Amino acid sequence: MKKLVTLSAVLLTLGFATTSCEAPEGSIADRSAQIEMDRKSFEVSSYEVYDHDTQANTDIVAANDHVYLTFKDSELYMTKENMENGNVHFRYNEFTSNFEGGALQGVYLDEYNYMKIAHFTKSNGKVVMELEGVDADNGHFTTIFVVMEMLNSHPAGAAQISGLPG
Numbered sequence: 001m002k003k004l005v006t007l008s009a010v011l012l013t014l015g016f017a018t019t020s021c022e023a024p025e026g027s028i029a030d031r032s033a034q035i036e037m038d039r040k041s042f043e044v045s046s047y048e049v050y051d052h053d054t055q056a057n058t059d060i061v062a063a064n065d066h067v068y069l070t071f072k073d074s075e076l077y078m079t080k081e082n083m084e085n086g087n088v089h090f091r092y093n094e095f096t097s098n099f100e101g102g103a104l105q106g107v108y109l110d111e112y113n114y115m116k117i118a119h120f121t122k123s124n125g126k127v128v129m130e131l132e133g134v135d136a137d138n139g140h141f142t143t144i145f146v147v148m149e150m151l152n153s154h155p156a157g158a159a160q161i162s163g164l165p166g
Contacts, residue, residue, distance in 0.1 A: 042148035053140040079157040090157035112136035125150035
């Protein structure tokens with residue numbers, strides 16, 4: 001019996017060692033992500049923040065008229081557009097994106113809060129990504145689920161904050 005367990009362990013180890021290390025579709029190792037996302041704006045249709053400890057769920061898109069994410073080198077800008085009293089107003093958040101080896105690995109929401117990419121897919125200009133991490137402010141495990149579609153040009157507010165042409 002001892003020989004059978006040892007043989008099984010050896011075969012299992014060999015199986016793992018010879019398995020392909022290629023990233024499956026939809027993995028975070030999408031090597032073309034940085035090239036295709038750099039200097040592009042995306043209209044966000046869902047930006048849900050879920051706190052696993054309190055089970056609170058907030059959708060930033062639902063609280064705004066439009067939300068855009070703009071990637072520029074290692075910078076990431078969130079533009080929130082709202083119509084107030086007949087005028088368009090913009091609010092901004094600046095983040096730092098972490099691209100390593102051409103793949104988006106995560107986003108620094110600020111110097112203390114890093115959200116790593118748990119899932120990433122890109123197809124026909126539509127991007128779905130899930131970020132996860134522990135909130136440095138309250139210690140709660142948090143997930144951010146984002147669905148966005150690439151735009152042909154930068155919206156006025158996104159161009160203003162990023163310095164990219166409209």
